[in-house]
Amino acid sequence: MQDGQATGLVPRSIEPEARVGPCAARNKLLRCIPKTELTVLQSIATDVEIKPRQVLHHWRLPMEYVYFLGSGLVSVSAKVEAGRFVEAWLVGSEGMIGAPCVLAPEDPMPPHRRVVQVGGTALRIPTPAFLAALDDLGALRGVILAYINLVLFQTSQVGACNSLHSVKQRLARWLLVAANAMESGELPITHAVLAQLLGIRRASVSECLEAFEQAGIIRNTRAAITLVDRAQLEHSACSCSGLIQREYDRQIGRRLRA
Numbered sequence: 001m002q003d004g005q006a007t008g009l010v011p012r013s014i015e016p017e018a019r020v021g022p023c024a025a026r027n028k029l030l031r032c033i034p035k036t037e038l039t040v041l042q043s044i045a046t047d048v049e050i051k052p053r054q055v056l057h058h059w060r061l062p063m064e065y066v067y068f069l070g071s072g073l074v075s076v077s078a079k080v081e082a083g084r085f086v087e088a089w090l091v092g093s094e095g096m097i098g099a100p101c102v103l104a105p106e107d108p109m110p111p112h113r114r115v116v117q118v119g120g121t122a123l124r125i126p127t128p129a130f131l132a133a134l135d136d137l138g139a140l141r142g143v144i145l146a147y148i149n150l151v152l153f154q155t156s157q158v159g160a161c162n163s164l165h166s167v168k169q170r171l172a173r174w175l176l177v178a179a180n181a182m183e184s185g186e187l188p189i190t191h192a193v194l195a196q197l198l199g200i201r202r203a204s205v206s207e208c209l210e211a212f213e214q215a216g217i218i219r220n221t222r223a224a225i226t227l228v229d230r231a232q233l234e235h236s237a238c239s240c241s242g243l244i245q246r247e248y249d250r251q252i253g254r255r256l257r258a
């Protein structure tokens, strides 16, 4: 079904054995809900490709769609001055894009920008149809509210981390959180983008990454960073990435379908 055909109406007949699309099969939030609810969601959704540097939501413009990522990585950034944004949190296949629409549907123009950093695939749903369907999808609503709670925790933890921990620790934290969000140790991201996301100098990013590489923790090329020794990277990071991951496991991990 094309997006334009989605009217917000929820189908009355549900096929419990309907096919689960590739994005829905990989997204952790969608893996927490019953297949009956997933079928309803898929009837109003489209599988789309998301490309690096694609802006999914512009700052203070309506959120036309919500997205559940099957793969890739999206940064949600706060505006700090005209034309300059710094990452507030990131989203991969462990989360969703469009949580503010659930919390405040009467104000669909949240003050953040959402940009694809690593390309991939996503389940895209028109926001009005999604909100209309959500009224009948109790399990999905519960999972999304738990996820929003996690985003609040993650942003407060990152705020504290940015105030107290070193650039090297913060960089290690970012790599670990991103690897968890992408469920991959291969992060196709450049030093320049990392510097912009973290709000630190590019030279500082390169210096820290070189130190990690010399210690055998990562493999570092112009276009990608590969985690080689995750345990050592965790040792180099502050406790923040571990706290974020444990909270995710506590609230979402336990709900995952086998």
Ligand SMILES: [Zn+2]
Binding pocket: 160, 161, 162, 165, 169, 170, 173, 238, 239, 240, 241
């Ligand atoms: Zn920290």
